[in-house]
Amino acid sequence: MMKHYFNDLVAGIEASLAAAPDNKSPRKLYALEIAKLGSRLYSGENRVAWCGIAAPFDILSAMNVTSCFVEFIGAMLASTGLSTEFLEEAEHAGFASDICGYHRAILGATRKGLMPEPDFLIGTTCPCSGGIAVMENMAAHFNKDLFVLNIPQQQSAAGIRYLADQIRQMVTFVSDHTGQPLDEEKLRAAVIRTNQARKLIAETYELAKQTPSPTDGKMLANFGIVMALLLGSDAAVEVAQAYLDEFKNRVKNGISGSKEEKLRLMWIQNRIQFKNPLVDMLEKEFGAVVVIDELNDITWDEIDPDDPYTGIARRAISIPFNGQATHRIDHLKKLAKDYKIDGAINPCNWGCRQGTGSKGLITEGLKEMGVPVLNLEVDCIDHRSFADGQIKTRMEAFIEMLNDRPSPWG
Amino acid sequence: MEPKENIGFACAYTPLPLIDAAGYAPFRILPVGDFPDQAGQLLHDNLCPHIKRILDRAMSGDLPDLAGAVFINSCDAMRRMADAWIDIHKIDTRKNGRTILIDLPATADSLSISFFRDELVRAADALADWRGKKIEPEAIAASIDKYNEISGLLVQIAQKFRQGRLDGGTAALQKIYNQAATSPFDDTLVRLKQLQDAPDSDAPKNKGVPVFLFGNVMPDPEAFEMIESCGAAIMNDDFCTGSRMFAPIADDDAGDVFSRMAEALLTRQPCARTFDPARPGKIAEDVLNNAKAAQALGVIGHTVKFCDPYLERLPFIREALKNAGMPLLLLEGDCSLRSIGQQKTRIEAFIEMLR
Numbered sequence: 001m002m003k004h005y006f007n008d009l010v011a012g013i014e015a016s017l018a019a020a021p022d023n024k025s026p027r028k029l030y031a032l033e034i035a036k037l038g039s040r041l042y043s044g045e046n047r048v049a050w051c052g053i054a055a056p057f058d059i060l061s062a063m064n065v066t067s068c069f070v071e072f073i074g075a076m077l078a079s080t081g082l083s084t085e086f087l088e089e090a091e092h093a094g095f096a097s098d099i100c101g102y103h104r105a106i107l108g109a110t111r112k113g114l115m116p117e118p119d120f121l122i123g124t125t126c127p128c129s130g131g132i133a134v135m136e137n138m139a140a141h142f143n144k145d146l147f148v149l150n151i152p153q154q155q156s157a158a159g160i161r162y163l164a165d166q167i168r169q170m171v172t173f174v175s176d177h178t179g180q181p182l183d184e185e186k187l188r189a190a191v192i193r194t195n196q197a198r199k200l201i202a203e204t205y206e207l208a209k210q211t212p213s214p215t216d217g218k219m220l221a222n223f224g225i226v227m228a229l230l231l232g233s234d235a236a237v238e239v240a241q242a243y244l245d246e247f248k249n250r251v252k253n254g255i256s257g258s259k260e261e262k263l264r265l266m267w268i269q270n271r272i273q274f275k276n277p278l279v280d281m282l283e284k285e286f287g288a289v290v291v292i293d294e295l296n297d298i299t300w301d302e303i304d305p306d307d308p309y310t311g312i313a314r315r316a317i318s319i320p321f322n323g324q325a326t327h328r329i330d331h332l333k334k335l336a337k338d339y340k341i342d343g344a345i346n347p348c349n350w351g352c353r354q355g356t357g358s359k360g361l362i363t364e365g366l367k368e369m370g371v372p373v374l375n376l377e378v379d380c381i382d383h384r385s386f387a388d389g390q391i392k393t394r395m396e397a398f399i400e401m402l403n404d405r406p407s408p409w410g
Numbered sequence: 411m412e413p414k415e416n417i418g419f420a421c422a423y424t425p426l427p428l429i430d431a432a433g434y435a436p437f438r439i440l441p442v443g444d445f446p447d448q449a450g451q452l453l454h455d456n457l458c459p460h461i462k463r464i465l466d467r468a469m470s471g472d473l474p475d476l477a478g479a480v481f482i483n484s485c486d487a488m489r490r491m492a493d494a495w496i497d498i499h500k501i502d503t504r505k506n507g508r509t510i511l512i513d514l515p516a517t518a519d520s521l522s523i524s525f526f527r528d529e530l531v532r533a534a535d536a537l538a539d540w541r542g543k544k545i546e547p548e549a550i551a552a553s554i555d556k557y558n559e560i561s562g563l564l565v566q567i568a569q570k571f572r573q574g575r576l577d578g579g580t581a582a583l584q585k586i587y588n589q590a591a592t593s594p595f596d597d598t599l600v601r602l603k604q605l606q607d608a609p610d611s612d613a614p615k616n617k618g619v620p621v622f623l624f625g626n627v628m629p630d631p632e633a634f635e636m637i638e639s640c641g642a643a644i645m646n647d648d649f650c651t652g653s654r655m656f657a658p659i660a661d662d663d664a665g666d667v668f669s670r671m672a673e674a675l676l677t678r679q680p681c682a683r684t685f686d687p688a689r690p691g692k693i694a695e696d697v698l699n700n701a702k703a704a705q706a707l708g709v710i711g712h713t714v715k716f717c718d719p720y721l722e723r724l725p726f727i728r729e730a731l732k733n734a735g736m737p738l739l740l741l742e743g744d745c746s747l748r749s750i751g752q753q754k755t756r757i758e759a760f761i762e763m764l765r
């Protein structure tokens with residue numbers, strides 16, 4: 001099922017790109033690369049590693065392993081409207097509906113044979129306790145070896161050293177399973193490509209800060225988190241370059257991402273992954289544009305190709321979801337200021353303890369700088385409980401409130 | 411002697427000997443009592459009642475004076491609890507800044523033990539700083555000895571209770587665990603020694619159906635009493651508010667005190683949040699083996715709602731026990747006796763089925 005889905009998607013996007021070679025939509029290029037990754041995962045021809053979100057995908061790709069964080073499949077299932085069957089399967093197997101929807105969908109998909117058998121698994125303790133538990137479940141289900149990367153909470157010297165050492169051990173684990181030692185030159189080249197993509201993405205984000213923004217509420221949806229999967233590859237550089245070119249062009253020609261940008265919004269944590277009318281409604285009906293998603297930021301420094309493990313360890317630790325809430329709130333405040341945000345939307349994904357557990361402090365923190373937060377109650381994967389009308393009403397009231405107050409940015 | 415100041419803690423992985431060696435009394439903030447829900451507002455309703463109750467107690471002024479708090483990053487909920495704890499104490503000039511969150515790896519490999527050791531050193535530095543006095547390694551070694559003595563005594567006393575040689579059954583035993591978790595080491599030692607020396611009781615033995623209990627937190631003694639009143643004899647249990655709290659720290663004169671503690675804490679009987687990647691799902695084996703060792707005829711699992719480490723591993727346990735023909739009853743609660751009480755009929759039916 002997924003194999004055909006991704007193959008058809010690749011063929012469809014390639015055909016559409018070929019039909020209009022001058023119109024290289026960056027979002028299409030991005031979708032193409034993601035579809036290709038999906039296709040590789042399901043082809044049965046590649047070495048596959050199911051991973052946690054903070055795994056070093058550039059190292060894995062330098063070691064010829066097709067790797068992906070499992071939550072990506074959870075999101076795909078939701079976006080294609082297929083998640084219900086798998087959510088139900090998980091619940092039937094005893095996984096409570098209070099578990100994060102991403103994980104429930106994957107646990108169900110695993111049991112239903114939808115997840116290709118991996119060669120091994122790389123779990124990460126960041127961002128959440130649920131994620132590492134899913135890895136343990138999948139390792140038991142497939143009877144495959146699991147390596148765990150413990151992501152420390154702080155950017156301390158001890159923490160960075162600890163993670164860098166674990167990544168070195170992970171490399172040995174991977175080569176033991178692939179039978180191929182790491183080619184240092186390949187890793188070096190991958191790190192250089194990671195740095196190139198990093199720079200291009202950072203410039204793209206810089207342009208997205210413009211008023212009006214060259215982005216709309218959809219172009220960069222899920223971008224930051226999913227691009228991590230492509231890091232180290234030429235595809236990451238190409239996609240990033242396409243975005244940058246498009247944004248430069250838009251800024252130069254005074255083209256804004258949405259027709260009318262009256263209010264600028266920040267989306268906290270992840271998008272609602274199943275089809276829903278909210279972002280469109282905000283934009284079309286109210287001129288309220290999501291110009292920044294929390295994870296669309298570069299929080300890490302360029303990686304030294306001569307000492308890649310340290311830089312890669314720093315990168316994993318820097319994820320906003322890692323560490324104490326103050327770390328995350330400071331980051332959100334910075335984004336709110338840089339993007340001149342009028343209001344923020346926090347979907348409070350049901351089942352996400354690490355995320356929703358900061359709801360009150362985030363609301364308080366952003367309020368201090370005059371940015372109100374609309375906290376919703378949704379399951380970003382499970383559409384069965386989605387109260388469309390109720391959420392729309394709350395959004396309308398929120399927008400009305402934002403319209404009635406002066407911008408916090410003068 | 412001046413009474414010792416308390417240091418709050420909330421997890422069985424806390425390095426208690428460090429707190430004692432710093433001159434403080436470790437005080438476990440147990441999720442007990444009935445308070446208005448304020449924590450759910452600050453955090454989110456979907457966080458486990460264990461940490462919400464801890465915060466509610468703090469926000470309702472139900473805790474004794476604490477000179478600081480040592481929390482463990484054992485799961486998402488604990489990390490968020492620590493954030494909120496810091497936030498609600500930020501206006502308290504004395505306590506402001508007196509909270510430390512120790513990172514706890516999910517695996518017990520040598521790199522992790524060594525990192526955790528560094529975290530314990532960081533905790534010791536914080537405690538020394540709060541107390542204004544350096545903690546000498548000899549003092550830590552002495553506290554480890556006291557801790558080990560408590561640990562050994564608790565095992566013996568638990569056995570006496572389970573054999574019916576002490577009055578009060580497992581409810582009384584849980585009271586002792588709770589006292590040990592909330593008192594200075596020295597007071598605990600005195601109390602435990604008295605119990606050890608107490609003459610055997612002539613109260614009638616519990617003739618109930620032997621069961622094994624496991625889960626995350628269940629500190630209320632009355633919950634044990636209630637389960638026994640349904641016809642069960644609790645042969646052993648594995649809760650983070652019970653026997654897991656005082657697992658011994660190996661006697662190793664050669665190793666430094668921090669390494670000893672790090673290794674002992676990380677390799678103790680794990681709860682669901684710590685695991686061996688080489689043996690995924692081993693928690694199920696552990697539950698089964700413990701139940702068999704206790705000669706139980708059935709297992710009762712009690713977990714609090716929204717606890718990810720358990721929620722995602724209970725199906726393992728269910729499957730393993732089913733395959734082994736060991737009956738299992740899973741209960742979900744909110745740390746209150748009320749929530750367990752509501753399941754009384756299910757417990758009675760389960761015990762009846764085991765007879």
Ligand code: SF4
Nearest residue numbers: 100102127128130352
């Ligand atoms: S939404 Fe939260 S719980 Fe779910 S995968 Fe993401 S971080 Fe983990």
Ligand code: SF4
Nearest residue numbers: 458460485487626717
């Ligand atoms: S009960 Fe579970 S979720 Fe709550 S603090 Fe304990 S391990 Fe974490």
